[in-house]
Amino acid sequence: MKPLMLAASIVCALIFLLIVPQNISLSVGASENHCFTCHTNPRKLIQITREIAKAHKGKPAKSSEIAGEG
């Protein structure tokens, strides 16, 4: 019985070590830095910049009266 319990304890401990810390770090990472996760994701950035462009549609960034070399 004892060896069986020992083996079960070891398996449980391994499962704990393998799974739990990852969950902890993931949750910490997720709560810590949305800037990083978003700004390193081109797909997300494309979606957001399109959203921004849509909101600013028709607003020129610079004057059309600019003429000649600056």
Place this chain on the structure above:
Amino acid sequence: MEPLAPHEKIYVDSEIAEDEFHGELSCDECHGGNPNDPNWKTAHEGVVKDPSYPDPSSSCGQCHEDIAEHYASSLHISLSSFKKITEKRLGSNPALQDKLTEARAAHCGGCHSSCGQCHISRPESVEGGLLEAHLFQKKPPMHQVCTACHGSRVEKEYFGKNAGIPPDIHKEKYFKCNKCHTAEQMHGDGNQYGNRYEVENSPKCLDCHAEIYSEKSENASQHNDHKDKLSCQVCHSMPYKNCYACHVGRDEQGLAYYKTTGSMLGFKIGLNPLQSDKRPEKFVTVRHVPVDPHTFKYYADIKLANFDALPTWKLATPHNIRRQTPQNKSCNACHGNHQLFLSKNDVKPEYVNANAKVIVPPEMVPQKVDE
């Protein structure tokens, strides 16, 4: 310069986390905002796009305090030459000073740089966008930073983009801007200089070409004959860009604009308006700058009262140096060649007084010599 797509401007390379110094900082330590907020709109409340401008002391200056200390004295930050020159031309009317300050803020103030706008992003005046996805660039990339702003004159000269004019010989030797314009020069030294020619550690040709006066030098006699009489560019510069009358204002939507009336390639030798121990030469290359008595008419409907206080043809150091140029082909390519020298006829009658100090009187043009 290739424009960046909107998302490219703000894309961050995850490799930044591996930067042993900057990777240890979380985004909000420099930029503010709320990294815990999953909603991008509210997360960006309070975000500072460029934490190094106008004061880098709580961002870059935390570690690079030796550089940040003199930051405000860098001409790229202070833009003191704009202030000094426009105020000198304006005269002493205090009511107009306010108008001029408003105009400068709208039209000149955007042309600054900062730690971030050289080492992390393109300058804002060229619509910004991260360089190398926010990986810190110790040496600012020439095309995306230096010539992104200095494009009309320096870039076209240096890269040979002016029709019929070859690139600068230093470009052909693969020199980047920072080969001559060092970090120490760019970062300021605490002195409030009025223009770039006053900067103590500004580049000098002799820093590399000291041997030109040595007897062993191939052209020692020519160089010694002309020493301290001519700037190096007088013999070694090709024709360069001259710009004329700039007018600034705001359009119906309130957006700032400028209009210049054109530019012309040319080459003129004038009298040195900034003659000093550091620049003893009598003759220098001069470039017409885009100014006019009515440049700020939109803001104050009068002309710059003291316009004649400064020349419209200014000391220039064109960036299209060649060993052989049309004017140094032979002695008499320059001597006696009145066309090369800025004369009264080259200057609009209304600008003659302003340029009195740089116009070369006919009797001062070197006479032809026996070759």
